Amino acid sequence: MVIPVHDVNPVRRTPWVTYALIAANFLVFLSTPGIADSVSGASHLSQLCRLQAFLDHYAVVPRELIHHQLPRTVPTGAVGVGAHGAGCVVAPPGYHKSPALSVFTAMFVHGSWLHLLGNMLFLYIFGNNIEDRMGHLRFLVFYVVCGYAAGYGFALLNESSGAPLIGASGAIAGVLGAYLVLYPTARVWVLVPFLVFLPLRLPAWLVLGFWFVLQAVYSSGEGVSEAGTVAYAAHVVGFLAGMVLALPLKPGTPPPPEPRRLLFGRQARHTW
Known part of the structure; x- marks a missing residue:
């Protein structure tokens, strides 16, 4: 897997929406229960119970979204001791959960630092150009629409699942799909x-095309031992949604500047 x-x-204007989305994701992550100890790997039962309660409230659950089957009891975040030992206390929910709205809230929830930083890296690199082409408001709407497409697409393909779906990767996959359409070269x-990390400068169609193929292969269950922890299908749906939404903008999009012929950061000697 290559790391961009x-x-x-270059862009013509400051990508304020991209920066705001990155900031919002970091703020939500830092306010998520149990995240403070995720760097050290510490996980106490009380932290896990609070995290589970947080996810049940704000994450997408496919069977809730498709069939509107809301649970009668949910974790409260408290720890109790029963006949089988200590565990998370469950009770009727003290809040009303809108499954449709949970698609939006789940876009800002991440399960680990690696999950967050990987998503934000892709958004930072590719989001500014899409925002520059679409404009601030249209880019924000585009981002949310791609996130909803990814969330609903994944839920339709896993409609009986009760596992929570979180992360901005579905929406960011839409950004990558739009970038492939608008700036393939x-x-x-x-x-x-x-052996070591080798720096290369590659065309976007190769980088993003390779990324998409990997997601499609992984979503089918090939090449991975357990695909349940990563919603590869959401990435595929979000990417395709971004491509389709970006197609009308393709004719008026100026090509990226022709880069100087550099090889590993040095001026190449080729004259062709």
Whole structure:
């Protein structure tokens, strides 16, 4: 898997919405119960119970979204001791959960630092150009629509599942799909793990196309031992939604600047 670090595609205006989305994701993450100890790996029962209660409230649950089957009891975040030992206390929910609204709230919830930082890296690199092309408000609407497409798409494919779905990756996949449509020839600096991390500058169609193929393969269950922890199908649906929504903008999109011929950060000697 290649790691993008920078694209050679300058913008004309400051991507305020992209920055605001990144900030919002960090703020929600830092306010999520139990996250403070996730760096050290510590996980006490009380933290797990609070985290489970938080996810039941704000995450997408496919069977709730598709069949509107809301649970009669949910974790309260408290710890109790029963006949089988200590565990999370469950009770009738003290709040009204809207499954449709949970698709939106789940876009800002992440389960670990790696989950958050990986998503925000992709949004930071590719989101600014899409916002620059669409404008601030249209980009925000586009981002949310892609997130909803990914959430509902995943839920339809897993309609009986009671596992929570969280993360901004579905919406960000839409950003990647739009970037592939609008800027396929833009150059992207990536790190390729090959004994060490090897820096390469590759065209966006290769980087993003390879990413999409991996998600499609993983969503089918091939190449992974347990696909249940990552919603690859949501990535695929979000990516396709972003491509479709970006197609009308393709004719009027100026091509990215032709980069100087650099090889690993140095001027290449080729004259062709």
